[in-house]
Amino acid sequence: MEPRARAVLAVLLLLAAQVTMATGETRCNPGEYEVTSLCRCSKLCPAGYYVSKYIDQDHSVGECRECESGTFRAHPSEESSCVPCSQCREDQEVVTECFPTSDRLCQCKQGNFYCDSVDCTESCFRCKRCEDSTILHPCNATRDTVCAVKIHPEAGKV
Template identity: 60%
Template sequence: MTWWLLVVVLPLLLLAQVTMTTRETLCDPGYYLTEQFQEGRSVRACRKCESGTFRSHPSAETSCVHCALCRDDQEVVTECSPTSDRQCQCKEGHFYCDSGSCTESCFRCKRCEGSTVLHPCNATRDTVCATESNPKPGTSSCSWPLLVVLALTLAFAINAFILIPCIRTILHNHSKKGNHGHINPGENKITAASGAQERGTGARGSSWGGASHLKHSYTHFLTRGPFMPLISGPPASGSRTHRT
């Protein structure tokens, strides 16, 4: 039975001793550990942090940490206490820069000259202005060239559909004037032995051929599109028959 007691009780005693020692060693937040010798033995005690120092966590340190001091470009947000450090922030009109490339921590806020303020300056962020690199939602810096191209394309299309039919009509009228009354010599040879009747018949055939050619040209003009060629050949020689 004795050895069972040793196995069970001894670990509990050791754990209690460690806990008591730890509790005696650690001091609460806002306190630091001191050690004094009285009557030849060491006496440990926790003392409160002096003014301007603090301890934010339980510790066995023998001193407290000095509170931070705000710079000239900063202002105090929260004063130092035995359990917390002093909190500082940039003064109004400045913002804090925590980047390693910043030579200073507080910078003067940017002013938006002639542009809209998207985000005002605060203690941790500079002013964001609506510039070309930050366009307003719904707008685009490349929209006006597209409008110019569309306008030029539309103007060209309108001019094409107006001018081309006019030019085609002028050319067609000029072609009609040049072909009016034209008689193909190869198709209207009159021999001396034909007589007056054959000459009259040849004259009527020539007149009929000219009228047929004008009718064919007009029909050809109406049926072709605005971009088709305008010049058409004379009617086939087989379209007329000569009586002998």
């Protein structure tokens, strides 16, 4: 190929790459991502895995490694590391442990409820006690106790 033809081809390839980046379009198939530095498409690593080595062939899978203990990746991904698992606070207990495909879930310890109002900081509060009234809804991990309103007859009326 003569030098002028090579130069025209290089410009066309560069323009095609810029159009792809500008429009967000890719030549990759669903379930793949573009490795821009290699101009290749790679299949995503499955949930619970991360990319440990990028591909050397187009439309193939790179090297995927399972997330280490204490980390997870909930969805298929092109990321080169897993996400650290959440830690429960002292006023919380573990509902579900962390697994390679899901984060740890925490809730307030029994006898406490979580205050999710804008007026509250992120912490658990002790459940309200119903003094001399009936409990309409018991306290749980997401809401406080709801007590029945006790109506007192007015003094002096029969």
